[in-house]
Amino acid sequence: MLEQQPRITVVGSFVAGLTLRAERFPVQGETLLGRDFDLGPGGKGSNQAVQAARLGAHVEFVACLGQDDFGAIGAKLYGDETVGTTHLRRTNERNTGVAFIVLDARGDNFIVLDPGANSLLSPQDVEGARATIQNSHVVLTQLEIPLETAARALQLARQENAISILNPAPARHVPPEILSCADIVTPNETELRILLGRAPDEQVDALHLCEELIKLGVLRVILTRGARGAMIVTKDGYLNVPTFEVEIVDTTGAGDAFNGTLAYYLASGVPLEPAVRCAVAAGALACTKLGVIPALPRKSEIERLLTGS
Ligand code: RIB
Numbered sequence: 001m002l003e004q005q006p007r008i009t010v011v012g013s014f015v016a017g018l019t020l021r022a023e024r025f026p027v028q029g030e031t032l033l034g035r036d037f038d039l040g041p042g043g044k045g046s047n048q049a050v051q052a053a054r055l056g057a058h059v060e061f062v063a064c065l066g067q068d069d070f071g072a073i074g075a076k077l078y079g080d081e082t083v084g085t086t087h088l089r090r091t092n093e094r095n096t097g098v099a100f101i102v103l104d105a106r107g108d109n110f111i112v113l114d115p116g117a118n119s120l121l122s123p124q125d126v127e128g129a130r131a132t133i134q135n136s137h138v139v140l141t142q143l144e145i146p147l148e149t150a151a152r153a154l155q156l157a158r159q160e161n162a163i164s165i166l167n168p169a170p171a172r173h174v175p176p177e178i179l180s181c182a183d184i185v186t187p188n189e190t191e192l193r194i195l196l197g198r199a200p201d202e203q204v205d206a207l208h209l210c211e212e213l214i215k216l217g218v219l220r221v222i223l224t225r226g227a228r229g230a231m232i233v234t235k236d237g238y239l240n241v242p243t244f245e246v247e248i249v250d251t252t253g254a255g256d257a258f259n260g261t262l263a264y265y266l267a268s269g270v271p272l273e274p275a276v277r278c279a280v281a282a283g284a285l286a287c288t289k290l291g292v293i294p295a296l297p298r299k300s301e302i303e304r305l306l307t308g309s
Contacts, residue, residue, distance in 0.1 A: 006267030008052050009136040011062040011126055011153035012045015013118040013144035015097035016070035023105050041077045042099050042292055044142040044169055047253050051260025051296045053083045057267055060084035062129045064121040066096035087129040091117050107248040121145045123152035134160045137267035140259060142167045154181035163266055167259045173197045180217030186259055188224045207238060222276055224258055230280050241276050244284045244305055253292030258283035281305045
């Protein structure tokens with residue numbers, strides 16, 4: 001019997017990413033010379049949609065782009081990567097979102113983002129995609145769009161029996177009634193604290209905060225910890241999933257590779273723990289190349305890293 005193609009709805013952002021690299025980050029008032037300037041597609045929702053499609057999922061992307069040249073970059077990308085655009089809206093009311101990204105010599109980044117047209121993506125847009133959500137195994141959303149829009153995506157996923165994943169990035173405080181609609185939440189350590197209304201640098205045990213999320217009704221928390229891999233927390237306990245040693249070139253988009261891959265494997269019916277291992281491998285691979293879209297790995301690369309072949 002032929003296996004069914006995994007179906008994923010991503011409700012999220014597209015931005016044009018303007019990236020350059022410097023030896024170090026500038027201090028206030030300083031001008032630094034940089035290099036490697038690149039203008040290309042970005043946005044957490046868009047990156048995650050491309051990652052899942054690249055692995056073989058049927059992906060529909062619910063998003064709002066401007067009717068401008070930057071929006072055209074997104075439209076071309078979805079054609080090239082076979083991401084479904086039935087629910088992608090173009091608007092004249094706002095410019096396409098933009099992100100300024102500065103990389104340092106170690107591949108770490110600073111990002112400042114103007115959401116632009118992403119801020120017009122509304123709960124009604126999500127309602128319009130109800131039939132698609134009904135037909136999805138997984139619904140994945142992030143926070144570069146209005147919170148009420150992400151919340152509606154999680155609610156509809158719950159109603160329609162799809163697995164709902166919230167990648168709470170960029171970090172913001174999310175009320176418990178919204179968190180409780182998420183089957184899976186995937187913060188990094190700073191996002192975890194902010195999500196729960198704590199200070200970003202508060203010294204508090206991460207496992208304890210993950211357990212707080214579980215008490216609020218989240219079924220599974222997957223904490224991403226950079227070089228320390230990921231931690232899966234459920235009501236039954238926790239499990240650490242180590243990462244892989246790779247040469248870091250650019251960490252931008254590693255979280256997107258992780259989330260898109262996690263969504264793909266869960267939508268394929270793979271159990272949580274092996275799905276997280278694949279996602280950790282994808283996140284590591286995404287750090288090995290410059291840029292986001294060129295660095296999102298293919299299935300063969302993930303499998304090679306996992307098997308050490
Ligand atoms: O997660 C990385 C992404 O965050 C970049 O593509 C940038 O555009 C921002 O949205």
